Amino acid sequence: MPKVVGLFDSFDNLDQVLAEDVASWIKPVPQIVQIENYLANKILYPQTLPITDYDMKIELAILREALKLNGPKDNDKKGNSLLGDNPFLNITLRKILIPARFLRFVPKLAILTWVFIDALLLNRKKEDWFQDLWTVILTDDTEEIVGTVILPQFNAGGTMEFFLPDKNYKIQSGSLQVIPCISGRCNISYKLNNGKILGKSENVIEVCGGKLGLIIDGRIA
Amino acid sequence: MSQFVPMRVRVEKNAVVRLKRVLTGNGKFNVAVGAQVSPSDIIGSATISSGFRIINLATLLSVAPSAVGKYLNRAIGQRIYRNELLAFKGGGLFSGKKVITAPTDGILNSLNIKTGELRMSFFPRKEELPAGVFGIVEQIDAERGLMIIRTEVSRVHGMFGSGKLRDGILHILDRRDTLVSKQMILAKHENHILVGGSLFFKDAISSAISSGANGIITGGINAIDYRSIAGNRLVFPSRLNNDVGISIVACEGFGSIAIGEDIFEILRAYEDKFVSIDGNTGVIDLPSFSSDSIIRVRSTKLPPVEDEDLISQTGQDLTRFCELKLGLKVRIIGNAFAGEQGKVIAIDKSETVMPSMVKDFLATIESSRRKIQIPVANCEVIL
Numbered sequence: 104m105p106k107v108v109g110l111f112d113s114f115d116n117l118d119q120v121l122a123e124d125v126a127s128w129i130k131p132v133p134q135i136v137q138i139e140n141y142l143a144n145k146i147l148y149p150q151t152l153p154i155t156d157y158d159m160k161i162e163l164a165i166l167r168e169a170l171k172l173n174g175p176k177d178n179d180k181k182g183n184s185l186l187g188d189n190p191f192l193n194i195t196l197r198k199i200l201i202p203a204r205f206l207r208f209v210p211k212l213a214i215l216t217w218v219f220i221d222a223l224l225l226n227r228k229k230e231d232w233f234q235d236l237w238t239v240i241l242t243d244d245t246e247e248i249v250g251t252v253i254l255p256q257f258n259a260g261g262t263m264e265f266f267l268p269d270k271n272y273k274i275q276s277g278s279l280q281v282i283p284c285i286s287g288r289c290n291i292s293y294k295l296n297n298g299k300i301l302g303k304s305e306n307v308i309e310v311c312g313g314k315l316g317l318i319i320d321g322r323i324a
Numbered sequence: 325m326s327q328f329v330p331m332r333v334r335v336e337k338n339a340v341v342r343l344k345r346v347l348t349g350n351g352k353f354n355v356a357v358g359a360q361v362s363p364s365d366i367i368g369s370a371t372i373s374s375g376f377r378i379i380n381l382a383t384l385l386s387v388a389p390s391a392v393g394k395y396l397n398r399a400i401g402q403r404i405y406r407n408e409l410l411a412f413k414g415g416g417l418f419s420g421k422k423v424i425t426a427p428t429d430g431i432l433n434s435l436n437i438k439t440g441e442l443r444m445s446f447f448p449r450k451e452e453l454p455a456g457v458f459g460i461v462e463q464i465d466a467e468r469g470l471m472i473i474r475t476e477v478s479r480v481h482g483m484f485g486s487g488k489l490r491d492g493i494l495h496i497l498d499r500r501d502t503l504v505s506k507q508m509i510l511a512k513h514e515n516h517i518l519v520g521g522s523l524f525f526k527d528a529i530s531s532a533i534s535s536g537a538n539g540i541i542t543g544g545i546n547a548i549d550y551r552s553i554a555g556n557r558l559v560f561p562s563r564l565n566n567d568v569g570i571s572i573v574a575c576e577g578f579g580s581i582a583i584g585e586d587i588f589e590i591l592r593a594y595e596d597k598f599v600s601i602d603g604n605t606g607v608i609d610l611p612s613f614s615s616d617s618i619i620r621v622r623s624t625k626l627p628p629v630e631d632e633d634l635i636s637q638t639g640q641d642l643t644r645f646c647e648l649k650l651g652l653k654v655r656i657i658g659n660a661f662a663g664e665q666g667k668v669i670a671i672d673k674s675e676t677v678m679p680s681m682v683k684d685f686l687a688t689i690e691s692s693r694r695k696i697q698i699p700v701a702n703c704e705v706i707l
Contacts, residue, residue, distance in 0.1 A: 117558075118557055118558035118559055135548075136546055136547075136548060136579075137579075139546065139547040139548050139578075140544075140546060140547050140578040140579035141579075141659060142547065142558075143547035143550070143558050143577075143578035144577045144578050144579065144657075144659065144662070146558050146559070146560075147483060147484070147560065147577055147578065148577070148657040148658070148704075150330070150701050151657055151658040151659070151701060151702045152658065152678070152680070152682050152684055152699045152701045152702060153658075153659065153678075153680040153682060154658065154659070154660045154678050154679065154680055154698070154699065154702075155660065155678075155679050155680060156679050156680055158659050158660070158680055159680035159681065159682070162680075207682075208682060209682075210681050210682060210683065211681060
């Protein structure tokens with residue numbers, strides 16, 4: 104027997120998501136009553152798909168807030184993080200875990216990963232340098248490594264030069280950039296002006312690549 | 325490739341069911357188990373104690389609380405009827421005369437000379453309970469004032485709602501896509517079940533409660549208003565126990581969504597007829613007004629009553645799945661074209677990328693006024 108499936112099946116507390124918080128992700132900011140009703144209809148009819156670009160923006164905003172609500176909390180010290188205390192973020196192994204079935208509802212992996220970063224890492228206090236690198240994994244019956252999220256620690260006005268074997272990139276603080284790197288392992292070197300990655304302003308490292316590639320998020324100070 | 329979509333029962337025509345009739349106060353039933361009843365039969369009567377009212381006479385008369393007694397026109401313990409003189413103060417040099425009349429029929433209970441407040445209790449009312457339906461009495465629970473009648477109804481399944489089982493005369497306020505504001509709710513709607521349009525605003529719901537309406541049937545309701553009547557939750561378990569003094573059934577969803585043509589059509593056929601509405605299960609029962617229905621009621625046996633759940637629709641999942649095929653009647657459930665109904669006239673054989681970048685098979689739906697293409701995931705087959 105078929106079953107109704109939707110993007111938000113993984114969340115049984117969707118009604119606790121605040122419409123005001125959802126609206127804050129959308130430009131121009133919509134009326135709160137519109138978001139309240141959209142969210143409520145999503146609970147009532149979970150299988151529906153967004154047709155317009157604007158509806159997709161609302162879905163992504165709801166997803167951000169649902170992930171925030173169900174993500175690890177900074178003050179939660181009771182969980183056993185070694186065993187993976189959260190279905191979407193493994194802090195010990197620095198993995199972002201994205202259910203593969205979400206791609207049916209948000210087909211662009213880079214956008215989906217961006218949503219996960221916004222929800223789970225954007226306002227998260229880093230506990231050590233190692234949290235500058237997060238491996239992105241699509242989870243299903245098996246796990247597939249698809250890329251790496253790099254979070255440089257910029258000071259005000261910092262810039263970064265980023266070198267792949269075949270191409271160089273310049274990244275400003277406050278920006279987010281997706282860099283293709285489809286091979287399983289990517290050798291990269293970087294040089295930061297007024298900032299650090301893994302505690303160093305200049306280094307050569309090897310990170311995981313894949314169909315997502317590398318996301319360098321300079322928005323997190 | 326076969327496309328499977330949810331299939332929902334929205335209207336069950338001519339179904340023999342058990343209907344509850346409840347006395348609104350202490351009372352007794354006049355008929356016995358096995359009796360055949362018709363809509364106008366009085367099956368029971370109850371005495372209702374309507375409570376009391378506090379009137380601040382000191383404020384109304386503009387006098388000190390201790391002085392109120394000398395302006396009172398009736399002694400404490402006496403009866404008074406609506407609009408009879410309750411208190412009078414003659415005009416003075418700097419003030420006009422004050423005339424206070426009784427706001428309703430009642431008995432003057434007591435006067436508090438410290439606050440100047442008069443306590444007036446309403447007369448107990450005797451209320452008769454008509455059968456409302458053609459049917460056969462199956463069970464009587466005198467203790468709870470509950471009677472179960474086997475009858476024939478057309479049963480409408482809304483999406484969700486709030487409020488206990490209530491009944492009344494169905495009144496259609498306007499078109500099925502009208503936004504209902506408080507100005508549309510009138511005093512004459514007392515004890516009625518009001519059928520609105522696409523959205524009942526919060527002030528219209530409050531106004532309906534104030535005017536004594538028993539129920540509201542609407543296409544949509546704002547989620548924030550639903551939260552306020554459903555314990556601030558947006559979950560839809562099979563059993564709810566919410567009640568804010570009125571029963572509400574939303575037939576389509578949240579926001580402004582016109583009542584579906586299938587439901588509105590049958591509601592229109594029942595205008596000015598007796599209906600019952602259970603908001604907590606989202607069920608509207610439209611009892612047959614044809615006396616012939618008693619023949620079918622007599623010949624239909626229902627499973628024995630072991631639990632009250634058998635009487636209502638609680639706990640039943642009415643959603644099943646079926647393959648989407650040409651010619652089926654569907655309802656659109658997504659954000660775009662929400663609530664629109666039509667027939668499937670084409671189903672794509674390959675997926676299409678929509679402006680949202682999501683891929684799905686598109687179905688072409690022909691409604692009464694247009695043809696639209698929507699993803700199969702946003703279709704629901706209706707019965």
